[in-house]
Amino acid sequence: MNIDFFNLLLEKLNVDSMRSIYLNAVPARRRARIDILELDKIEEKFSEKLFENLFSKDSFEIKIKLTNEEKNEKIEKQIQYLYNEEINIFREEGISSFSIGYPIFVKQSSKTKSFMKSPLFIWKLNIKRSKTNINEFIISKDADSDVKINKVLLIQLLSENKMNFLNIFENEINKTEGIITFENIKNIIENLKDEMKLDISEINEFKLEKFPDSVEEINKKGEEGAYIFQGAVLGLFKRQNEGIIQDFNTIKDNFDKYKFNVGKVDDFQLIKNTSISTDSSQQNVIETLTNNQYKIIQGPPGTGKSQTLSAIITNCLENGANILIVCEKKTALDVIYEKLVELELDDFVAILSDVSSDRKNIVKRVREFEENINKKIEFSKFDKDKYIYSSTEYKNLKEKYKNHQKLLENTLSKTESKMENIVLKFLDGKDYKEYYFIDTEKININGIYKILDLLNAIVKKIGSMEKFRNFEKIYNEKLKNISSYEIFFSDIIEVTEDIKNIINYIEEGIDKYGTKFEDCSGVNKLKVSLFFIFNHKLKDIKTKWMDIGFKSIKIDEFNKKYTKKNFSKYDYKIYLEELNQFHEILSEIEKSRQEFSTFINYKKEVEINKEDEAFINNFSKYIEDNKIENKEEFLISSYNYSIIQSSNLKLDKYSDFKINIEKIIEHDKYIRENQKYRIKEYWHEIRKRAILNLSQSEEVKVLYNLRKNAKYGKINTLREIICKDSSFFKNIFPVVMTDPNTCSSVFPLEEGLFDIVIFDEASQLKIEEVFPSLMRGKYKIVSGDIHQMPPSNYFGMEMDSNNIIDTENIDDEMLFLADSESLLDYANNLNSDMNMSYLDFHYRSKHPKLINFSNAAFYESRLVPMPAKKEYKPIEYYDINGKYSGRKNDDEADKIVEYIFSDNVVMDNKILSVGIVTLNLEQKKNILDKINSYLNNNDNERNRNRYNDLVENNFFVKNLENVQGDERDIMILSTTFGKNEDDKFIQNFGPLNNTEKGYKLLNVLVTRAKYKFVVFTSIPEENINIWEDEITKNGNNGKGIFYAYLAYAKSISSENIDMENIILNKLSKSKMKNINATYDKVEKEDTKIVNIIKKEIFISENDEIIKNYKIGGFNIDYAIKEKDSENIKIIIELNKTDKFLGETSSRSIIYRKGIFEGMGYTYKLLDIADYI
Missing domain, CATH: 3.40.50.300 (P-loop containing nucleotide triphosphate hydrolases)
Incomplete structure (x- = not known):
């Protein structure tokens, strides 16, 4: 731990403390603080009555009734504001913060030089509104609510002046029976005076001083020395931080004794069970x-x-x-x-x-x-041995399924293709024997793609694999030594002509001389040589053979130069056959002069090892022999097939898959x-x-x-x-x-x-x-x-x-x-x-459209919302066009009050929970005032009951910064801002405009509603319409994202699906498919899985199989629906490794099965290993 880091935290803590009501209790203009003497304007001597009760009773209850007179408007609105804030704080923190502090200790801080104006004692009180009279408030104290010492003040004094006064306070309080009087307070002040150099000449009897309008008056007197101001402040004394401050002081005094890191800790977690689904x-x-x-x-x-x-x-x-x-x-x-x-x-x-x-x-x-x-406690429902057995079996089965999925994932990951493509497309309707087996230990997927590139280059340059194979054969057997293409093709032309002449000579000789011509060739030549001188015909035959021999010299030279080939001249039949074959080859080369030249270049330029060369030749022959048209698809399919066949997947698959899943x-x-x-x-x-x-x-x-x-x-x-x-x-x-x-x-x-x-x-x-x-x-x-x-x-x-x-x-x-x-x-x-x-799974919103905006804008569309149980309009948008004046919007406030007292907040004869959010404090106060005015002007049983029902259902009105953690059935937003009286619109949205953090406020706001979100706005449409430009310029932040939400809300309210999709796609980093398309039709490529489904599940003539069924945030592989309706009957999923993998693979099954069966569907999970 770095001491500087610790001191920085301590400073932040002290700064916050100096701002709190515990160290700065002057009411000034703060809405949530009231000078107790102000209440005397409503009811004479109310302050005296309150303190008489505090000094004499451990519990009491007193009432104060609002007058609704104009002269008391300010203080009466403050009481109502305090009441509403107290409710909000109590709901959030669980303790009452409504309290009164008295008297006020004033002293200048020796560190910050600011003035502490701190109550010495704080009494916890309660405030309630009468259910029968909306203008009557009840202030009470419980017997358990003891008076509190302001320990924040005492810790501050200890920190600054090294003076510990806690014993002085506690000793005096211990003399009482839980009720302290003014005499006790006076005794404590008397004991403080010497150490603090207090002037207590005026502290003789109980009195209440009015706080001056200016804080400077109090501070000015404090410059002369510490003193006691006998004022009392009624306010919201939220939790003190005295315990935290004391901890920091302890750490500071013993800094070297702490490690600030537990170091290596024992892993207590031997079991991964929970009681929660x-x-x-x-x-x-x-x-x-x-x-x-x-x-x-x-x-x-x-x-x-x-x-x-x-x-x-x-x-x-x-x-x-x-x-x-x-x-x-x-x-x-x-x-x-x-x-x-x-x-x-x-x-x-x-x-x-x-x-x-x-x-x-x-x-x-x-x-x-x-x-x-x-006392013996019987756990009658619990069988410990059975529980241990079940936990062990559960763990083992989960481990087996995890390993099954891991094997599947490892096997298929070698293919770099999606599982559904491998199984359902590449293997569609075919037997394994129809594929070409590849040794996947020697050739990996990269090698396959390399071979594909070579094959594609060959076909592109030469024209066909057949030509390539012919050229390859010619090249390997005969033509490896070509140096000059021009000379080579010139030689080809010449030698082709010579071959043609020789063939013609032989064929003419046979036609003219018959067997005698044959006898003069090769091995028969010696047998007839003695007769040449006696037979002129034979002389002619010999001359012809000599001409053939002379012409064959050029062919021999060609072979010596290019092919190292020796013809079988000893047997004219073989010789004639070889000449014909050679003539065909050279004629083909001559005809494909350009392609062959390309082939020769390719052979010289491309480095290819013998294994790949052999593979290409063998594979090329295979696809020729089997007349396979799409070599690329076939090669990849063959590789995938070979991967699966070479793995242990088919041997080690999760035996008894269905039974084991049911057991899990x-x-x-x-x-x-x-x-x-x-x-x-x-x-x-x-x-x-x-x-x-x-x-x-x-x-x-x-x-x-x-x-x-x-x-x-x-x-x-x-x-x-x-x-x-x-x-x-x-x-x-x-x-x-x-x-x-x-x-x-x-x-x-x-x-x-x-x-x-x-x-x-x-x-x-x-x-x-x-x-x-x-x-x-x-x-x-x-x-x-x-x-x-x-x-x-x-x-x-x-x-x-x-x-x-x-x-x-x-x-x-x-x-x-x-x-x-x-x-x-x-x-x-x-x-x-x-x-x-x-x-990853979103449960709060009863309709996906309530979360889709934030999901796209802030969570990269990774959240999976639950489907709506029924279709309804989850977002309402009202264009009020109200005037923004005095930091508030009366028109919006009036419409909101009208809305909450209408049937819009009633469902199935029950009042829904409602929360109202504004973009500033003035509008919040304005709406609360409007509610009180509405109740006063329409004071009847229905409206009183409606208001009481709303309050009992945790109704609130809050400004934007304080809505974190709340959720209500209906959330209402007053955007507050609009054109002013000069018809100008100023885009000053306070923290929402913060270009780094403002989006967080909006995100919290628009995700609070469980059932419906309602927008009341006066922001001009022309401003809202710039949302796209702002998003493009500044990203999903600032006023751009705020305007985008208003545009989104309007699109939902007006059922403009196209605009809804445009907005979501703009906000999302990855394009979203049409979120309103619920499923796709099956296609030819789905034939195999369709056949599998039909084999596993009975499908009637009135049903059909569909794919990519979207429900909420779930995308289901396949489903069975009625042909003539949108009624989905059965949901079908494959145990894909992107859904079911790792430590939680089996949990995914349990969860999805529970979700879909809870919606009324039949759920089927197919093990893909069964079908490969």
Whole structure:
């Protein structure tokens, strides 16, 4: 670990803290903060009543009713805004942030020179809206909500001034029964005055001061020294980072003691089972979970990240590992927790979000475990031996199928052709004996293509393989020594004429002299020589033979020069035959003078080894003899055939394929249903031993005390309990779900404390806030999406210019890592021991068109969306043409309010969940105000019920930056911007215009809808229409991608399929086929597979086979449908290696079979090895 990197993270953490409400609580113009005295405008002395309750009761409830008077409009809108924001934060984080802070400690920071204006105490409150009176709000406090010390302030003072005041606060609070009074506050201030040099002359009695309009008034007095301002601020006090800051301080003080890397860790993962039904990409995460110390799960929107994390948890539990899950958003943790509840494994989970309130629940549960530890637990449904047998068989069968597919892939990879081409095209309808066998050990696919090139060049230059073979024969036997083509062809002409004359002489001699002429040739010449002088006829014959002999001299010279050929002159019959053959050859060469010259050049220029030359000659003869027309296809087919025949594939194929696949599915189902019992049995024994072991040294109930006892003079905090014996806690609760600060607040800073730490929504986690949590895990699982939004302040905040640290001499790599926008970004930037897994199947959208845009624009079209169960219009587009004035658009807001109170949000008599997103805060506030106005102006039971139903269904109105992690049935977008009152359109879309990161905001926005996305826009059409030019110029980013989405939404809404395809193809890096074409007709090349399908499956006269059937994001090889309708009955897939390969090959089968049978199809998988 580099100390500079650590200090950079610490600086980022401190800068964020200085901006928080804990260190800067002045309301000023902030919407989410109210000076408590402002509420007195609505109800007289309301502030006094609130503090009377705070100082005297542990729980209470008071009401405040809005007046709807113009003079109170601002403050009443603020109350409604606070109420809506509180709901949103509570849904996300699971704890109430609505609180009041009092009094305000003012001091100038010795480091940054800025002024701290921090409440000393914070009371957690609740705010609700009356269901019967929309103008009435209820502010309450629960008995469990103790007053909080502002520990962020105390840590800041400790860091800057080395002053620890925690004991002063705690000692005073311990004197109370959970209710602190003004007297307690005054006593604490009295104890602080000397150390902090406080002027407390005015702190005599309780009072409330009004915050001045200008912050400078408070700061100016602070320049004279620290002081107490008796103002109270009502606001949203989100989680403090005091635990994280304390961890950083601990690391800083003991830097050399930490390794910051667990080093080599034991691989605890002996079993790869899960209780969750996973797809192949999710299962890949399980299979490779412990291959590296860092695992990144790249999960685009709606791809089942929570499902995957739940699968990881069940796998780790069976393997005896403990798990820490860290996430800022309670909504994300809730999804995982609910899955564990379904599996009846929630008993092993500790959810920690509030150190104080969660303590009581943890203590009670541990005490109950101890009381019931000796009770025998029967797992009646669980047969341990059968489970172990099933797991072993499952593992073996999966391994066999994986090896089968690997053999298939290895065999076919040598061909460099797609499997379906090899099996279904090249081998179409033919027997193996019809192909030419090739020794694939000597000639590989590159050699085949080289030979093809040679053959093609030959045919192109010479005209045909037949001519080539003739020339080759002539060349090899007779004409290897040609030096000059001109002389050679001149000699050919001359010698051809001589041969012709000799043939004529012989034939004439035979005709004239008959057998006597024959007797004078060759071997018979001596026999008749004595009679020559007595027989004039014989003299004539001799003369003729002499003429023939003279003329043959030139032929002999030609042969000597070119062919080394000797004619059989001893026998005129053989001689005549040889002359005729030679004449034919030379005549052919003369006729093909140009081609032969080309052939000779080719032989001299091309280097070809003897093996290839022999192969070409033999193969050429084969295709001639068998009259094969397409030599190229035949050669490649023959090679593929030879590959398959030479491999062990046909011998080692997955025997009993269908039976074994059924067994894999059967074992998978059994393991998923019974793993939970195996987990329960294992961890029950672990718990039992842990409690017995702890009891030997300390009573469980003494440590986990509900009240102070003889050993512990106070109630032990959750951190004290856990730190006393963290192993015990982990054995009782092997799964812990928490946020970064609570993690730091309750667990000891011990490296590798947990076997595995999981970070969900990692693109939203700041590296400086989760760094201590990272240290606590041996294996780190970082789950998120690089194409989604960074933490919410990324676009709006930069580091202060007056950085405490001088970065000039810091290593660039350390700066780069420390400047990571999120934990996900940091993990992606790591160069060591990191493995990436991708999730490929999209489940959220009920219609593929809801995800197709992002899939094409940002995910390279790799996502596979689920098919729509019914056809409907998933995107609606409304051109409002409203005016943009005062940073808002009233027309759009009015139409949206009208929409949510109409039947558009009702389906099957149920209110759908609805979320509204705006492009700025003003429009968000405007819509909320419009909703309140609508309710006031149309106050009736129907509208009240509609509003209450929407709220109960988690209705929200948010600006663009805060919608990450949400999903709703219907998402509504107000694009907000339009022409202003001067009829001008200014394209200032804020962070959307960011040319590097703006697309992430859009991506998150348009992927939130499960059922429908609705656009209300006033952006002029002429601006939207420039989307293509902008994309061409700047890529899928900035305003271009925003305009492209609006154009896409309009095309879906207006059912303009052509435009829809144009947009998607423009956005996609690889051209997409017509996404609206659902299947193709089978063709001649499909004959073999069609015959196979007909053999395997009964097909009636009313059915037909189709191919490339598209359903959702799936492309099915073949299917059977009714001829007269679009009704698909049977889905047929081949076990192709691009779909079924590797560790998850069998999982792909299980997943696809489950998906398609769940849709009502019959699913058939054919093993291609059976048909080759």
